[in-house]
Amino acid sequence: MRDLPETATEIASLVTSGTIRVGDALARSLHRVARDNPGLNAIIRLNPQASAEVTAVHHRLQAGELLPLAGVPVVIKDNLWVAGLAITQGSQLFADFVAPTDAVAVARLRAAGAIILGIGATSEFACIGVTNTQLYGMTRNPIDPSLTPGGSSGGPSAAVAAGFAPLALGTDAGGSTRRPPAHVGVIGFKPSQDLVPYGPGFEEPVWGISVICPIARNMVDIALAMRVLTGQSLMSQIARPALAYAAHFGLDQPLDADVARVTDSAVDRLRRAGYPVETAAPVWPEGSGRADVAPLQWAGLAALYGAAFRHDPSRFGDGIADQIMRGLGLRGVEVAQAHQASHRMGETLRAFLGRHPFVITPTTPCPAWPVEDVAPRFIGGLAASPRDHAAFTSQANHAGSPAISLPCGHTSTGLPLGLQIMAAPGADAALLALAQDVAPMLAGQG
Known part of the structure; x- marks a missing residue:
């Protein structure tokens, strides 16, 4: 394949200038999917209308439209509606369902000139922490196919990491677009609640905590995607603010030794770059876990x-x-108690972020684990419960806060790890600006 840029931003720029054709990046993507997807199962369905979409974007450019994602292939998670395509939520119940319309987020990508490459695998109803389903089988980690990329946005995350597309959309109701990116070495950004319109689409098991999220390999593409998804520029210039570092996030959660080492090293790097870092963590009230x-x-x-x-x-x-x-x-009464726990969890994190505008944690307490297992068996040398790998992510959903996972280094065996930064609800621009500054400092360290 011809030498093409790997970022959405560069692809769109070259397409707009006429340096490359609208369909060039799609052709490369299809070549890579044909070559590598059989071993990964990241994309469970290609878009049969992709060529027609290329033609439509070409005509729009010829008519003088400005398209910030012109010719950029994107992958959409299998729980977001894409008009005319089978969207199944990884469930046999929906094996024959064809989306009647686009979700607003998908429509905005199309309006910006993006080409839908295909549909990325999700766990069943996006409610399991690995991307293994009866309907499609196992999705594997492109860094090591014997391992899982996690879930539920395992397919879109693996597709971006494998180079199938520079950009994907996932969803996140408890960390589903932060943990999988951490496991495969890419970036996942969870916006504030309702910043990106959710739907039309499937009914949610828990309303008010799930968001639509961009996944990419660099912060420039994350910022571009958010500009398209929200219709506003969310990047701002900020001085290097004080950061709170909560290695265990105020929880009795063990960390793998490599996670502790790499996260500490990443935070030390931020200190050396001039960021004031204070050790501080939320104090979670009983009944908010x-x-x-x-x-x-x-x-x-x-x-x-x-x-x-x-x-x-x-x-x-x-x-x-x-x-x-x-x-x-x-x-x-048990459901009511769970609603109260959600309220306490969100209230506690929002109050903490009122005192410490940014808090850093590991994205996960462990790296990716064997693909056959629904969860890691051990974390930090101790037997792990089924959701211990998700210890540090769901709190942001219940608080409505933005959060981002950035690659921050590797285990001693070369597996990617992520560093999570959370901010107060509505502080998306400040968080994106911070992430843009620190991402180069963190990449590849540890």
Whole structure:
């Protein structure tokens, strides 16, 4: 294939100037997908209309339109509607569903000249921490295919890391577009709640915590994607602010030794670059932990799919079946207690961010684990519970806060790790500006 730039920003610039053709980047993407996707299963469906989209973008450019994503191939997660394509949520229940319209976020990418390359795999209903489903099988990590990219945005994250596309859209209701990017060495940005319109699309198990997120290999493309998705420039110039470093995020959560080493090294690098860093962590009230909010998802899944589960449980994977059964067995008071836990979690983090505008944590307490396992068996040398790998991400969802995962180094065996930065709700521009400054300092360190 001809030598082309790897970033969305450069591709669009060269297409707009006429230096390369609208379809050149798509052709390269299709070549890479044909070569490498069979071993990864990151993309579960190519867009049969992609060539027609290239032609349409060409005509729009000829007519003088300014298209900030002209000719840029993008991957869309398999729970976001793309008009005319099968979108399944990784579920056998929706194996034949064809989206009747675009989600607003997808429509905005198209309006900016992006070409939909295909659909990236997700875990079933985007509610499992690995991207393994009965419908499509296992999605593998491009860094080491014996490992998982995590979930639920494992397919889009793996597709970007594998070079299939420079940009993807995922969703994040508990860290699903931060943890997988950390496991494959790319960037995932979770905006403030409702900054990017959500829908039209599928019903959510838990309303008010899921957001649509860009995934890319560099901050310039993240900023470009957010400009397209929101219709506003979110980059700002800020002085180097004080940062709070919470290695364990105020939780009794062990870290793998490599995670502790690499994260400490990354934070030391920020100190040497002139960032004031204070060790500080939220104090979480009793009854505001991950286990306390889990019944919200169980109840939501049971409300949406309980009847279908009773009719034919074989159409559900074991992990979702377990959650639905738990949800069907909940009492109303238990769901109410979970709502209260969500409120306490969000309130605690927002209050902390009112005192410390940016807080740094590891994105995950461990690197990627074997693809056959639904969760790591051990973290920090201790037996791990099924959601320990997600210890540091769901709090931002319940607070409505923006958060970003940046590559910050590698384990001793070469696996990528991520550093997470959170900010107060609405502080997306400041967080993006901070991430733009620190990302080059962090990349490849450790």
